[in-house]
Amino acid sequence: MKKKSLILWLVSGLATLTAILLAAFSCGSSTSNGSSGGSGDDAADDDDNDDASPTGTVHDVTVVDYAFEPMTITIAVGDSVRWTNTSTMQHHAENGNPGDPNAGDLFDSHTLNPGASYTFQFTTAGDYVYFCAFHPTLMFGAHVIVQ
Numbered sequence: 333m334k335k336k337s338l339i340l341w342l343v344s345g346l347a348t349l350t351a352i353l354l355a356a357f358s359c360g361s362s363t364s365n366g367s368s369g370g371s372g373d374d375a376a377d378d379d380d381n382d383d384a385s386p387t388g389t390v391h392d393v394t395v396v397d398y399a400f401e402p403m404t405i406t407i408a409v410g411d412s413v414r415w416t417n418t419s420t421m422q423h424h425a426e427n428g429n430p431g432d433p434n435a436g437d438l439f440d441s442h443t444l445n446p447g448a449s450y451t452f453q454f455t456t457a458g459d460y461v462y463f464c465a466f467h468p469t470l471m472f473g474a475h476v477i478v479q
């Protein structure tokens with residue numbers, strides 16, 4: 333009788349100890365699950381942001397030798413324009429007119445090498461005139477009309 337109850341006590345003691353250890357372990361693992369779940373949520377949020385930021389349509393303007401095609405493009409607020417230099421020389425696109433001290437204050441492609449492209453998203457309605465700084469006497473007065 334005494335031996336049996338001692339064994340039962342030991343078994344129940346071990347069971348209790350095991351339960352405590354399991355609880356501690358699962359507590360720890362649930363904490364790490366919680367943090368990894370949190371970063372998973374963050375990643376999901378980042379994905380949402382990534383999905384949200386490239387709103388609108390990307391419109392292509394081709395930069396050919398001494399011309400933007402089309403010279404005037406009309407887009408919606410939130411759309412982007414992508415200038416692609418398909419010529420064999422360097423071009424450029426920046427807002428404003430040649431000689432304007434504020435030229436390039438909104439967008440500036442910097443040097444567009446042959447084959448290179450530059451994309452700018454327009455978030456405010458307006459009529460944006462732009463030109464090529466490398467050929468300001470030939471490539472000016474182009475427009476992005478955002479409405």
Ligand SMILES: [Cu+2]
Pocket residue numbers: 398422423424464465466467471
């Ligand atoms: Cu040019």
